[in-house]
Amino acid sequence: MKRILITGGAGFIGSFLCERLLSEGNDVISLDNYFTGSKSNIAHLLSNPYFEAVRHDVTMPFFAEVDEIYNLACPASPVHYQYNPIKTVKTSVMGAINMLGLAKRVKAKILQASTSEVYGDPKVHPQIEEYWGHVNPIGKRACYDEGKRAAETLFINYQRQNRVRIKIARIFNTYGPRMMPNDGRVISNFIVQALHNKPITIYGDGSQTRSFQYISDLIEGLVRLMNTGDEFTGPVNIGNPGEFTIRELAEKVLSLIPESTSEIIYKPLPEDDPTQRQPDISLARKKLDWKPVVPLEEGLVHTIEYFRKTLES
Numbered sequence: 655m656k657r658i659l660i661t662g663g664a665g666f667i668g669s670f671l672c673e674r675l676l677s678e679g680n681d682v683i684s685l686d687n688y689f690t691g692s693k694s695n696i697a698h699l700l701s702n703p704y705f706e707a708v709r710h711d712v713t714m715p716f717f718a719e720v721d722e723i724y725n726l727a728c729p730a731s732p733v734h735y736q737y738n739p740i741k742t743v744k745t746s747v748m749g750a751i752n753m754l755g756l757a758k759r760v761k762a763k764i765l766q767a768s769t770s771e772v773y774g775d776p777k778v779h780p781q782i783e784e785y786w787g788h789v790n791p792i793g794k795r796a797c798y799d800e801g802k803r804a805a806e807t808l809f810i811n812y813q814r815q816n817r818v819r820i821k822i823a824r825i826f827n828t829y830g831p832r833m834m835p836n837d838g839r840v841i842s843n844f845i846v847q848a849l850h851n852k853p854i855t856i857y858g859d860g861s862q863t864r865s866f867q868y869i870s871d872l873i874e875g876l877v878r879l880m881n882t883g884d885e886f887t888g889p890v891n892i893g894n895p896g897e898f899t900i901r902e903l904a905e906k907v908l909s910l911i912p913e914s915t916s917e918i919i920y921k922p923l924p925e926d927d928p929t930q931r932q933p934d935i936s937l938a939r940k941k942l943d944w945k946p947v948v949p950l951e952e953g954l955v956h957t958i959e960y961f962r963k964t965l966e967s
Contacts, residue, residue: 657681661712662726664691666832670873687711690729695832712749723764725753733838739797746801754812765821765880766809771799780932783889819884826893826933830869831960844907845961848914858923860901865932867894868953871946878942893933894946
């Protein structure tokens with residue numbers, strides 16, 4: 655049994671990771687300030703004697719004896735990370751410093767949940783880990799993009815200078831149950847709009863592309879990365895290389911909600927919105943023996959079912 659700390663443990667990704675690690679017989683601590691996380695995501699775990707939920711903000715130091723740390727804490731959708739951009743940067747940077755400091759003290763292995771947003775609006779397609787990115791450091795998205803880039807810098811330097819055992823995962827668009835209806839990401843937006851018979855809002859002409867991975871595929875990738883030997887630190891792309899235009903996604907969602915009367919409308923593209931996003935997962939295949947297995951349509955069916963129940967309750 656390992657003692658594992660998950661920051662952002664009550665969030666969309668964190669709550670599934672808590673479940674997975676508990677199912678493998680570990681002792682799990684969820685750390686969350688519940689800004690975008692929700693107690694309802696982990697309520698079913700509270701009766702497990704090996705699970706502990708702690709209300710805490712990672713911008714403040716935290717002390718515990720643990721073997722592994724998954725650092726997931728940070729708002730991940732534009733609606734939430736732009737709500738308080740200074741706090742978003744502090745969460746990424748101070749959160750990384752505090753968790754790396756903890757890992758250094760207790761000699762824990764630590765994984766950073768980085769993001770495909772470090773590539774910005776990429777000039778290399780598909781994106782490989784060696785690509786340095788194309789990010790506007792003063793744009794509205796920079797509080798998230800640059801915060802995560804700074805966190806990667808902190809992680810690699812704690813490894814070089816202090817020999818902290820690190821892992822860096824660059825997570826691409828992920829979807830599934832427990833996404834918040836108001837989180838502003840494209841899949842949740844489209845599903846909620848379709849279920850409410852409201853216009854499906856596409857920003858731009860809909861030709862921009864994204865790659866969507868189902869939550870269970872991401873969790874498998876993160877666990878495999880944590881379990882690799884100390885010689886492999888990453889960064890490594892964790893995402894689904896299946897590439898779809900935003901228009902194709904909207905049409906797919908509507909086809910899976912046949913009773914919806916929603917129509918597609920178009921609005922101006924937000925500042926610095928990437929035109930293409932697709933991971934090259936060659937490194938993940940080689941080092942983690944990992945690839946996504948859930949097709950988009952299958953994942954959407956599960957996600958739509960979740961939102962139906964959530965919006966009815």
